[in-house]
Amino acid sequence: MESEESSSTVEGARHPRLVVLAGPTAVGKGTVAAYVREHHPEVWLSVSATTRKARPGERDGVHYLFVSDEEFEQMRHEGNLLEWAVVHGRAKYGTPRGPVQNTLDAGRPALLEIDLQGARQVRQAMPEALFVFLAPPTWDELVQRLVGRGTESEAERHDRLESAKVELAAASEFDVTIVNDDVARAAQDLVSLLVEPPVSRKGLKP
Numbered sequence: 001m002e003s004e005e006s007s008s009t010v011e012g013a014r015h016p017r018l019v020v021l022a023g024p025t026a027v028g029k030g031t032v033a034a035y036v037r038e039h040h041p042e043v044w045l046s047v048s049a050t051t052r053k054a055r056p057g058e059r060d061g062v063h064y065l066f067v068s069d070e071e072f073e074q075m076r077h078e079g080n081l082l083e084w085a086v087v088h089g090r091a092k093y094g095t096p097r098g099p100v101q102n103t104l105d106a107g108r109p110a111l112l113e114i115d116l117q118g119a120r121q122v123r124q125a126m127p128e129a130l131f132v133f134l135a136p137p138t139w140d141e142l143v144q145r146l147v148g149r150g151t152e153s154e155a156e157r158h159d160r161l162e163s164a165k166v167e168l169a170a171a172s173e174f175d176v177t178i179v180n181d182d183v184a185r186a187a188q189d190l191v192s193l194l195v196e197p198p199v200s201r202k203g204l205k206p
């Protein structure tokens with residue numbers, strides 16, 4: 001076990017790296033990911049499949065692959081999803097496996113922005129990945145962001161706050177925590193991890 005983890009730390013400097021970004025609802029994972037997409041073309045960002053409807057401004061194939069439930073189930077049954085989850089009890093989201101593998105095979109760093117359930121599945125499938133938790137500066141700030149977004153109904157906000165409480169408690173499962181008090185800085189910290197792995201990972205400290 002330890003030697004596997006050690007080798008992922010050492011080899012991370014030479015091999016393309018997979019970084020999984022997760023964190024509570026409305027912490028700004030999407031905003032940080034969008035910043036990386038815009039400013040760091042060297043980083044490949046996975047495009048998730050989802051059964052939810054597109055929001056205004058979202059483009060199919062760029063922000064998500066918007067698919068029907070039948071299409072999603074077909075991807076799942078054919079083993080084409082690296083992970084998948086029902087998020088907030090409403091829609092299915094999943095990471096297409098092929099593009100991630102192709103990107104890593106081509107020597108490019110890859111970033112997944114997914115929920116906690118998905119991150120846990122990726123940890124099972126690819127324990128060599130680096131797991132990054134995006135945290136809000138404070139709980140009040142998180143609530144503010146959730147209410148301020150205004151794209152969800154009251155019932156959805158309630159569900160998301162409940163999920164966020166559970167998700168915040170999961171920070172200790174992650175290798176690294178980045179506080180999202182400034183999007184540009186948080187994105188820069190994330191990109192540094194993609195190209196330059198930390199010296200030690202959780203569990204390897206003396």
Ligand code: 5GP
Nearest residue numbers: 048049084085087093094095113114115118
């Ligand atoms: P939204 O609908 O607001 O874009 O995203 C809702 C949640 O779904 C976010 O927490 C986001 O991280 C998560 N999510 C997006 N894509 C995936 C995915 O491929 N897999 C999983 N498990 N979660 C995802």
